[in-house]
Amino acid sequence: MKKEDYGKISIETIAKQGHVNVIAELDDFIVSKKPAATGEYSFDFKHPHIVEGIAFAFCIRGTAKVKINLTAYDVAENSVLIIMPNYIIQIVAQSADLQIEFLFFSFDFISTIRFTTEIGHVAKTIEQQACLHVDEIAFGELLSVHGLIVKQYQKQIAYREEVVKNLLYALVYQILQLYAINKAKGQDSRLNHKEEVYVKFMTLLFTHYKTERSVQFYADKLYLSPKYFSKVIKEANGRSVPEWIDEMVVMAAKALLKSSDLTVAQIANELNFANPSFFGTYFRKRVGLTPQQYRQK
Incomplete structure (x- = not known):
């Protein structure tokens, strides 16, 4: 292939x-x-x-x-x-x-x-x-x-x-x-408040992960304070809001690196990073490999 x-x-x-x-x-x-x-x-x-x-x-x-x-x-x-x-x-x-x-x-x-x-x-x-x-x-x-x-x-x-x-x-x-x-x-087993916030957050995240990576953005969308929103998500699933955002972005980056012949610079732009260098640093910190190393793996 x-x-x-x-x-x-x-x-x-x-x-x-x-x-x-x-x-x-x-x-x-x-x-x-x-x-x-x-x-x-x-x-x-x-x-x-x-x-x-x-x-x-x-x-x-x-x-x-x-x-x-x-x-x-x-x-x-x-x-x-x-x-x-x-x-x-x-x-x-x-x-x-x-x-x-x-x-x-x-x-x-x-x-x-x-x-x-x-x-x-x-x-x-x-x-x-x-x-x-x-x-x-x-x-x-x-x-x-x-x-x-x-x-x-x-x-x-x-x-x-x-x-x-x-x-x-x-x-x-x-x-x-x-x-x-x-x-x-x-x-008879409707979602409790924490679960409801979590489900709404995940729906928003899948829609906006390419352009929005701040806790403030998602908290505002759900009409919650960032502090309370972060607390609810952590209690609902044991992971923080930034951890979920990072995982979604990294998954998308991995898929693009393996699924296309886009350059690293083009992928950085697709995922709304300021420049390829910033994207490379972000990816390596979370994956342990540079984008190019992951693509060639």
């Missing part, structure tokens, strides 16, 4: 691998034909990867600890991962028998579908919980639709794409239904 293809997960990069278990006949939609291990794909998931598209991944077997943006999820059999565009994903640990099925598509592929649910609401729902643990029956129903999509995608007949899109439409709503069920079950 070319250097610019390493470290990002896109429909194009997966299609180029020519994996026998993947159907990639359309430019903006690919689907797995059967379960496969993550090691069968040419991605080093130990490093953060930027996902350029929407993905549904179904854990068929095994376990893993997966970081999506800054949140760690325990993945097991009957788990569903929902990944939105520009999410950063990293597999921290996985069992030897981990196997997944997946669908991967661009927003353009489903842009002609008229969702009754506002797309912003969908994105916000998923952002708060990118991994669902469902029962065996519900998981089987999701896989059944996945199987129908595979069968239809393999047919060289009229209206193939239209049928695939409508099956995907059904799958999206099945997943949203599971979110609604989870929410209903959890009505």
